[in-house]
Amino acid sequence: LLALAVAALQMLLDRGEQTDWFEALEIQFYAITVILALYLFTVHMLTSRNRFLDPALFRDRNFVSGTLFIFIVGMVLLSTMALMPPFLQQWKGYPVITTGLILMPRGIGSMLTMMLVSRLMKIIDPRLVILAGLGLAGLALHLMAGFTLEVSQRDLIITGFLQGAGLGLVFVPVSALTYVTLAPHLRGDGTALFSLMRNLGSSIGVSVVMALLSRNMWINQQQLGERIQVPQELLETLPSTTELLGLPARALFEVTRQAAEIAYINNFELLTWVSIAAMPMVFLFSRPDRSCTDAIAGETVSHR
Template identity: 45%
Template sequence: MTPAELTDVPHRGLLSIATMLAVIMQVLDTTIANVALPSMQGSLGAAQDTINWVLTSYIVASAIVMPLTGWIADAIGRNRLFLISVAGFTLASCLCGMAGSLTEMVAFRVLQGIFGASLAPLSQAVLLDINPRERHGQAMALWGAGIMVAPVLGPTLGGWLTDSFDWRWVFYINVPVGLLAFLGIAFTMPASPRRHRSFDFVGFAFLGLFVGALQLMLDRGEQLDWFSSPEIIVETALAAAALWCFIVHSATAEHPFIPPQIFRDRNYVAASIFTFAISVVLLATTALLPPILQRIMGFPTVTTGLVLAPRGIGTMIAMLLVGRLLRFVDPRLIIVVGLGLTAWGLWGMTGFTPDMDSWPIIYTGVAMGFGLGLVFVPMSTVGFATLPPQLRTESAALYSLVRNIGSSIGISMVSVVLTRNIQVNHAELAERLTAFSPGVDAAAHAVGMNASSSQFAGVIDQITTLQATMIAYVDDFKLMMYVSLAALPLVFLLRKPRTIAQGPVIPDAE
């Protein structure tokens, strides 16, 4: 069927639900397993420095295979690839739940990554194809809700499943969801045509090496103390060399792995850069907030999830609203407002303290979630508005890859800043504290200790570490605020579609 015929799918609503179940299942697995790692470590007999391969193997496998989505979809048909991906991901999830050793778990997580890599780009391309242009904003709102809310809810759901049942249910939960998605796609998605095209193995090899080495470097850098480790140096050099070779090969090959037409669309390129910047902020702050609530403020897992839930609710409300606003309001204006709200929410987070209640986290989370929701939908809609339909699957895969790389870089960046700032802040605070400091002397009298005793020195060191850690988190939020503000000028690279309600979308000259 042609893209025009796909808009006449009889069960469009059911197909939309099925595709969203598939993508939510896959996106959840990028974060849901994090909180279960301690339980897995004991059950699988893994060491502290090896259990992280449960996360690394999934991320790296998914990143390497994701660019293949467009070529495989053309070779076997998009509907067949979708069904194979959902079935394979569901089976791999079941195998992960039954794993008896770390080796088995890593192998099954690799399978999860391989089969799950295509789910996000396929779902985006399908939602664009089965909806007429005037509904693309609402379609991207639905897709964006799953992409952005699922990572926020993942740690909460994973913690609840681990505490209430067992860590294996973090993976078993995918089985009923995957089954429903498979049946929905099988009965509602029409067959798509196959299109034979040559496969640029050299280009794919260079791109795969770049993505794999980069993801390994970002994921293992903190654990290995970054560039003091020979492994990180080798992975960085491999990533840089592979990227250079990929660019040179793509510029000279007759049929490069990624069609060059994609990069001639200014809106798509600008939206991809935007996605990279927003992904840095989205998952980085998602990774920072739970440790603050649990380690500094002492919240249990369930309470942490309830406090963070309003952020996801804000995102969903914004996406439902913006899907309709796109018909009447310039999407670039919506993006500016969204980035402003995101920066304002992050600015509010720079005022966090260890003894505050949950209200500042709730209202800043809602503001930031609402802002990100306003950015994500118009950015995706405008980015794909001027692309030819036959390039949607390929471009959606690249779009998702850029989003994943941005998320990985964001998490690594805040981890580096956090670790180093804790040490610096602790040293600066400690050098100002002596037994004769008024605050120290008052604290010693309050707890009935001698200010010069070694026991009280331990208490002061704990307090100093807590304050130094909180300051380091605040510094990270400030950094994310600057990243959000730095993305604002990118709005000028976007061209407003002249119309979304009629015929082909033609960009304005502005």
Template identity: 45%
Template sequence: MSTPETHSEVPHRGLITVSIMLGTIMQVLDTTIANVALPSMTGDLGASQDTINWVLTSYIVAAAIMTPVTGWLADRLGRKQLFLTSVVGFVVMSMLCGIAWSLESMVAFRLMQGVFGAAIVPLSQTFLLDINPRERHGQAMAIWGAGIMVGPIIGPTLGGWLTESFNWRWVFFINLPVGIIAFLGSAAYLPNIAKRVRSFDFFGFAMLSLGVGALQLMLDRGADADWFSSVEIWIELGLAITGFWVFIVHMLTAEHPFIDPKIFLDRNFATGLVFIFVIGVILLASLALLPPMLSTIFGYPTITTGLVMAPRGVGTMISMLIVGRIVRIVDARILVVVGLLLTAQSLYTMSGFSPQMDSWLIISSGVVQGLGLGLVFVPLSTVAFATLEARYRTDATALFSLVRNIGSSIGISIVSVLLTRNMQINHAELGAYINPFNPNLWEASPAAVLGDPNALSQLNGMVNIQALMISYVNDFKLMMGVTLLALPLIFLLRKPKHAPSGGGGAPAAHMD
């Protein structure tokens, strides 16, 4: 398969970048923008609090299953054709979601939206790597990373504003103008890449789909089904283990496997997958924790919550703009270490949150975390593909996106479970001090000791807030530990060698 060899001859590079990034941001936004609209959807679609979550689950599972097949579809249909089809299908399904008349129709349209949207992110990364020379890959990944990481941050804020100002249907209608611009720009300027005849390993795809789909279902349904006390979760866990195990054995033994195992022999790429898994855990897990914390403990409305969290995205943008320019002259591994340390520092600060603080500590820690994640994401995205053969690039970007999404799902599930269970434990421990024999209670609230219902209710509310705050703090400490544990992986990354000037003798490991 041919790719643009002479990068300087790629016309309209700037317009191509804008077009594909609009499509990327549109798709990434939809992973979080609909979350805040779920309560409004419940009544209109005749759903319950339990069943409305299928609006999110169907999208996540469909996108996860279809992401790995991006490489084969791109070879078979052509990258440009697949990208255009994905954008059109995503926009059409978004419009159908906006006019959905029942929960069943919404879930069906969201599922198809996930199917069409799955290829957009990995293809956009592939295009940016293809149309830029290797010395500009850092800047290209900075642009791509900004859309990937800032999208989920602004999603809840934009979704809340659209829901409050108009109604929940505009959460989906907003994709129409963005999608039209992305399609027209991509149709006009994206280069045509030659197709490649490639056999389709249906059994390998089926086993990987079984593993990924069952895992995503388990992670998304776990909280509602009470995790491993539910037969459903055990079945999904068994299917996930079976699917992944059979897929790995088949991949290593088949003549033409769905994913070529040689792709994992590239040390930088394999290590990059582990790193991006950790980034997925930290990025979306913290995003999942903060909005309910700000709403429940601090009483912030949706718009205020979005404004308080917005500086996190600003920090990410700043670090990506900077690192995109210096990644060529500074060892990418040093940037990753600095980014991880900044992220750990922000989580350490967040572990000192209390119900009595103002918003400044939330804003400042968010900026530091944004700076840190940006410093990790760009050099990591650059180094992970620096030594990988270009023929594996589309499969590799699909795996990169899949592992990041799985990390996000696992991270959100873990912190949510720990939050709920620690809340119960903390409430029991704090409640043990509420007794008539505690002299501090006599001093703080004599009425509560004497059994006044209003005083006891206020006291229980205070215990709930403190127990919940301690649970959030414990989650932040856990994420800090995960971040620090990822540091030793830096020794597995190799510094990519720069191609000689003039293009002669460029190593095949990183050049087409």
């Protein structure tokens, strides 16, 4: 039942944008399947003797907080990775190799902070490490909200590195805090559910931001197109009918470019505010004592 719900949800997210979402019978079918399968799964969890997941998982405060937190973080931060390749290739005109090189510092930033995070958590409350990571990622998104289509490669690399560093400071401590108070016999099921929530969050986030991008581009294009006026003086200076006929195509191309720029800015602004709103959720985790801090550092090393 859980697999059916997840599969139907993935199909809904993948096909929704192409079929105008709930206007299509196909999407309505997927939505009904998700709701029904989740309902039956919940009934099974509450009534069956041989439960698929042990209810004790949901009595652990850190585990519940961690799965909820990783869902939201995956939805917000990982969705940015889906926005950047089309921005760089379609609107900046970069080839695939250049796009990959520009995005590479994100991975370098994550690698560096993941190497340092276990040492940081021995001397700093892990929740503050997560908060710092969210702050770095939020700062990167705030800077990205100021991008134009003329943004330099230097700015793209800096923001990518900052976001990667923030992700490294977030994911490792969240994973460790989630499991540190969980009973050993529950960790197998807990790991599976934690990974599922992270993947679902990223899938939903990607679908939402891409849908918003398409919708905002269409709205912006309509609003900008209404304001286009060709002065009579310009028309009189055109030496040929060919140039006159070329004006609409050039104007439409520029309107589309500007609409895309505004749509990306709107998405980055939204993700910035959601990142800020997620910061207080860090304190849903119980405050770790010294022994837990050492255990968390050990968990981090084992995860790495």
